[in-house]
Amino acid sequence: MNTNVTAKGWALALILLGLTVTAYKAYELGLPLTPEQNAEVWTVQAQVSFEGAGKPAKLSLFIPENTPGFMLLDEDFISSRYGLTIAKTHENRRADWAIRRAKGDQTLYYRISVARSNLKIDWETKPDFPEPPDYPEPYASAIKAIIDDVREESADVESYTLELLKQLNSSAPNENVELIRDKATSVGQWTDEIINVLKGVRIPARTIWGIDIIDSANNAILRPLLQVHNGDKWLTFNPETGNEGIPNNYLVWKVGNRDISSLEGGNDLGINFSLTRTYTELIDVARQGAANRDSFFSEFSLLSLPVQNQNVYQLLLMLPLGALLVVFLRTMIGLKTFGTFMPILIAMAFRETQLFWGVIMFSLIVSIGLMIRFYLEKLFLLLIPRLAAVLVIVVILMLLISLITNQLGIERLLSISLFPMVILAMTIERMSIIWEENGAREAMLQGLGSLFVACLGYVVMTNENLMYLIFVFPELLLVILGLCLWMGNYTGYRLTELVRFKGMLGKEVP
Amino acid sequence: MRLFATPRELRQRGVLGMNQRNSDFIMRYNPRRLYPLVDNKLETKKLALEDGIAVPELYGVVAIEHQVQDIASTLADHQALVIKPAHGSGGSGILVLDGRMGKFFRKANGSLLTIEAIQHHTSNILSGMYSLGGIPDKAILEYRVDFDPMFEHISYQGVPDIRIIVFKGIPIAAMIRLPTRDSDGKANLHQGAVGLGVNIASGETTNAIHHNHHVNQHPDTGHETSGIILPHWDNILRLAMQCADTVGLGYLGVDIVIDRNLGPLMLELNARPGLSIQIASGQGLLTNLHKVESHKQLPTDINARLQFAKDLSQPEDIMKVIN
Numbered sequence: 001m002n003t004n005v006t007a008k009g010w011a012l013a014l015i016l017l018g019l020t021v022t023a024y025k026a027y028e029l030g031l032p033l034t035p036e037q038n039a040e041v042w043t044v045q046a047q048v049s050f051e052g053a054g055k056p057a058k059l060s061l062f063i064p065e066n067t068p069g070f071m072l073l074d075e076d077f078i079s080s081r082y083g084l085t086i087a088k089t090h091e092n093r094r095a096d097w098a099i100r101r102a103k104g105d106q107t108l109y110y111r112i113s114v115a116r117s118n119l120k121i122d123w124e125t126k127p128d129f130p131e132p133p134d135y136p137e138p139y140a141s142a143i144k145a146i147i148d149d150v151r152e153e154s155a156d157v158e159s160y161t162l163e164l165l166k167q168l169n170s171s172a173p174n175e176n177v178e179l180i181r182d183k184a185t186s187v188g189q190w191t192d193e194i195i196n197v198l199k200g201v202r203i204p205a206r207t208i209w210g211i212d213i214i215d216s217a218n219n220a221i222l223r224p225l226l227q228v229h230n231g232d233k234w235l236t237f238n239p240e241t242g243n244e245g246i247p248n249n250y251l252v253w254k255v256g257n258r259d260i261s262s263l264e265g266g267n268d269l270g271i272n273f274s275l276t277r278t279y280t281e282l283i284d285v286a287r288q289g290a291a292n293r294d295s296f297f298s299e300f301s302l303l304s305l306p307v308q309n310q311n312v313y314q315l316l317l318m319l320p321l322g323a324l325l326v327v328f329l330r331t332m333i334g335l336k337t338f339g340t341f342m343p344i345l346i347a348m349a350f351r352e353t354q355l356f357w358g359v360i361m362f363s364l365i366v367s368i369g370l371m372i373r374f375y376l377e378k379l380f381l382l383l384i385p386r387l388a389a390v391l392v393i394v395v396i397l398m399l400l401i402s403l404i405t406n407q408l409g410i411e412r413l414l415s416i417s418l419f420p421m422v423i424l425a426m427t428i429e430r431m432s433i434i435w436e437e438n439g440a441r442e443a444m445l446q447g448l449g450s451l452f453v454a455c456l457g458y459v460v461m462t463n464e465n466l467m468y469l470i471f472v473f474p475e476l477l478l479v480i481l482g483l484c485l486w487m488g489n490y491t492g493y494r495l496t497e498l499v500r501f502k503g504m505l506g507k508e509v510p
Numbered sequence: 511m512r513l514f515a516t517p518r519e520l521r522q523r524g525v526l527g528m529n530q531r532n533s534d535f536i537m538r539y540n541p542r543r544l545y546p547l548v549d550n551k552l553e554t555k556k557l558a559l560e561d562g563i564a565v566p567e568l569y570g571v572v573a574i575e576h577q578v579q580d581i582a583s584t585l586a587d588h589q590a591l592v593i594k595p596a597h598g599s600g601g602s603g604i605l606v607l608d609g610r611m612g613k614f615f616r617k618a619n620g621s622l623l624t625i626e627a628i629q630h631h632t633s634n635i636l637s638g639m640y641s642l643g644g645i646p647d648k649a650i651l652e653y654r655v656d657f658d659p660m661f662e663h664i665s666y667q668g669v670p671d672i673r674i675i676v677f678k679g680i681p682i683a684a685m686i687r688l689p690t691r692d693s694d695g696k697a698n699l700h701q702g703a704v705g706l707g708v709n710i711a712s713g714e715t716t717n718a719i720h721h722n723h724h725v726n727q728h729p730d731t732g733h734e735t736s737g738i739i740l741p742h743w744d745n746i747l748r749l750a751m752q753c754a755d756t757v758g759l760g761y762l763g764v765d766i767v768i769d770r771n772l773g774p775l776m777l778e779l780n781a782r783p784g785l786s787i788q789i790a791s792g793q794g795l796l797t798n799l800h801k802v803e804s805h806k807q808l809p810t811d812i813n814a815r816l817q818f819a820k821d822l823s824q825p826e827d828i829m830k831v832i833n
Contacts, residue, residue, distance in 0.1 A: 331529055
C-alpha cells in the first residue's frame with residue numbers, strides 16, 4: 001500500500017508542478033494557450049534609392065531595434081553587390097551599405113516581418129538630466145510662463161507632461177503658446193519644441209519615429225511620438241493630442257532625430273516605406289519572436305533553439321503523448337497491439353504520408369509481406385536471414401509502390417522515406433508467428449488493434465493545438481509523467497475485461 | 511446474454527483483473543530474480559529432478575545449430591516425443607510427434623512431417639523465434655505424455671493439461687484445458703481449447719467454457735464435461751505445492767498432465783498465469799487470494815496445506831466469504 005501512496009504522491013506533485021508552471025507562463029508571461037490558426041504578420045519594406053556618381057558610395061539606414069507591441073520575426077537585406085554591416089548605436093540599429101563604385105540608379109531594400117505581441121519590451125537606457133538651455137527672447141519669458149503654469153497643476157513627470165501637452169495643444173491657446181506654435185511647421189518640429197520646453201524643467205525627453213501599421217500601403221510615413229523619462233522608464237505621448245502610451249499599431253522604427261538614412265557619394269536619396277499584410281501560423285510567430293523575450297522561462301524555451309532543431313523537438317515532444325495514449329489504451333482499455341510502442345512509431349510515419357495513404361500503405365505492405373513471409377516459411381530459412389529477407393522485400397515493395405503511385409500522379413506516397421521499414425518487417429514477422437500459433441483471428445485482432453492505436457496516435461500527435469501546447473509549454477511533460485505514474489497504479493478492471501468476464505455473471509451472487 | 515459486466519458485479523464475484531494481478535500479486539509475490547527458473551524450462555526440469563518432482567523424461571537438448579543434424583538419432587530412438595523451446599511462452603513452438611509413418615513423422619493432428627521440417631522447426635527454436643524478446647534459445651526433446659484413458663472422450667488430439675494456481679504454497683484454483691479441433695490439438699484457451707473448472711476440494715470437474723461461452727459437452731466428442739472425478743487428485747495438488755516450494759514463487763501457475771503409466775507429471779511452471787481460469791471455474795480468484803493473504807500463519811506441512819486448500823474451496827465456505 002505504501003508504494004502506491006508514494007507513487008500517487010509523486011504523480012500529484014508532478015501534475016501540479018507542470019500545471020503551475022504552465023499557468024504562470026500563460027497568464028504572467030502572456031504566452032497564448034491556443035494557437036490562433038492565422039496570426040497577422042506585417043512586412044514592412046524600406047526602399048532606399050539614389051543616383052550613383054560613379055564613385056564609392058556609403059548608405060546608412062536606421063532599422064528597428066526595440067519594437068514594443070510587436071515582435072520581430074524576420075528581416076532581410078536585399079542589396080546584391082553592396083557590403084553590409086549592421087551597427088548598434090546607442091538606442092538604434094543602423095544598416096551600413098558600402099560599394100566601391102555606384103553608377104546610375106541604385107535601389108536597396110530592407111524588409112522586416114513583425115507580428116503583434118503582448119510581451120512587454122522596454123528601453124533600458126537611462127538618460128542624463130538635460131541642462132536648462134538659454135532660451136532667446138521672446139521665447140525665454142514665454143517658456144518660463146508656460147513652465148510655471150504647468151507646474152502648478154502637476155505632481156510628477158507624467159502628470160507634468162500631460163498638463164504641458166494639454167496647454168500647448170489647447171484649442172484656445174494663450175499668446176505664449178501661440179508664440180511657440182508658430183515656430184513649428186511639422187509634427188517633428190513641434191515635438192522638438194516640446195522637448196525644448198521640457199529641458200527647461202530638466203525632464204529628459206526625446207522623439208521616436210514609427211509607422212502606423214493599419215492597412216497595406218505603398219507609401220507609409222514615419223510619424224513622431226514624444227517620450228519622456230520619469231527616472232524609471234520611458235513614457236510615450238502623442239505630441240499633438242497628449243494621448244499617453246504607444247498606440248496599438250504603431251511600430252517604432254528609430255529613436256531620436258537623426259535622419260532615417262544618409263548617403264555619401266551619391267545624389268537624390270529617396271526612401272519609401274511600404275506595408276503588406278500576410279498570415280502565418282502562430283507557432284511560427286511565437287517561435288521566431290523568441291529572441292525578444294527576457295524571462296527565465298523564455299530564455300530556456302525551446303523557442304530559442306535554432307529552427308531546424310526546433311522541428312526535431314516538435315516531433316520528439318509528441319512522443320510522450322503517444323506513449324501516454326498507449327498506456328491508457330493498454331491499462332485502462334486493454335487493447336492488444338504488436339509490441340508496446342510500435343503503433344506510435346507507425347503513427348509517426350503516418351505524419352509523412354497523411355492518415356489515409358498511411359493506412360493504405362501499412363495494410364498493403366503488411367499483407368503482401370505476410371503472404372511472402374508464408375512462402376518463405378516453406379524454404380526453411382534461419383530466423384535472422386529470414387528477417388533480413390522480409391526487410392528487403394518491404395523495401396522493394398515500398399519502392400514499387402512509390403514508382404506506381406508516381407506514374408498515377410499521387411505524390412503523397414513519395415514522401416515515405418521515414419516509413420519505419422524495420423518496424424514493418426518486425427510486424428510482419430510477429431504477425432505471421434501469431435497467425436501460426438494463435439490463429440488468424442488473433443493475428444488480425446492484434447494487427448487491427450495496432451492499426452487502430454496508430455491511427456489514434458496519429459490524430460493525437462498531429463493535433464495542432466496539442467503540438468503547439470507541448471512545444472510552448474514543455475513543462476506539460478511533467479503532467480504526462482504524472483499521469484503515467486498514476487495509471488501505473490491503476491489496479492481496476494480494464495474495459496475489455498468487462499466483456500471478457502461477462503461469463504462470470506451466470507453465477508448468481510447469493 | 512449481456513454485452514458486458516459492470517466493475518461492481520465483477521468485484522462482487524471476486525474477479526481478478528490483469529492490472530491487479532500484475533501489481534498486487536505478481537510484482538509483490540514473485541521476485542524477479544526467480545523468473546529465470548520458470549522461464550527456462552530446462553532449468554525448471556533440473557530443479558524439479560533435484561527435488562524429486564515427477565517430470566517427463568528429458569531425451570536431449572539441442573543447444574547449437576550444428577547439433578540440429580543429430581536430432582535424427584534421437585528421433586530414431588523414440589517412437590513419440592515432444593520438441594519444445596526452453597524459453598517458449600504460452601505453449602508456442604511446441605511440436606508433438608506421435609509416431610512414424612515410413613520416413614515421415616506424424617504430428618498430433620495427424621499431419622505428416624519430413625525430417626527436414628522437424629530440423630527447420632528446431633533451428634527456428636534455436637534462433638529465438640518463440641522465445642520472449644527473440645533471444646537465442648535451446649530446444650528440448652522430451653518424453654511425449656501418454657495421457658490417461660479417462661481423458662480420451664473429452665479431448666480431441668493433443669494432451670489435456672491441468673492448470674493449478676498456487677498462492678503462497680496453497681492451491682487456490684484449478685482447471686483442465688482440453689484440446690479441441692479448433693485449437694489444433696493445443697491446450698490453449700485463446701486458441702479454442704475448452705476450459706473445464708475443477709473443484710479443489712473434491713477434484714470434480716464443474717462447468718466448462720469454450721471460446722468464452724459456457725458449454726456442457728466437449729464440442730468435438732460431445733461427451734459430458736461436468737462431474738468427472740480426476741484420478742490422483744491429492745497427488746496432483748501435492749505436486750503443485752511441491753513445485754511452488756521448489757521454485758519459491760508466491761503466485762504460480764503449475765501445469766500438470768496425467769500419464770497413463772507414470773501418473774501426474776509436471777509439464778511447466780508459469781510466473782504469470784493467465785486469468786481465464788476464473789471463467790472456467792466460474793469463480794473469481796480474489797476471494798481465495800484474499801483469504802490466504804489474511805491468514806497470518808499458514809500451515810507448513812504439505813498434508814496440512816492440502817487440507818487447508820480443500821477447506822478454503824469448500825462451496826459453503828465460498829458463500830460465507832462473499833457475504
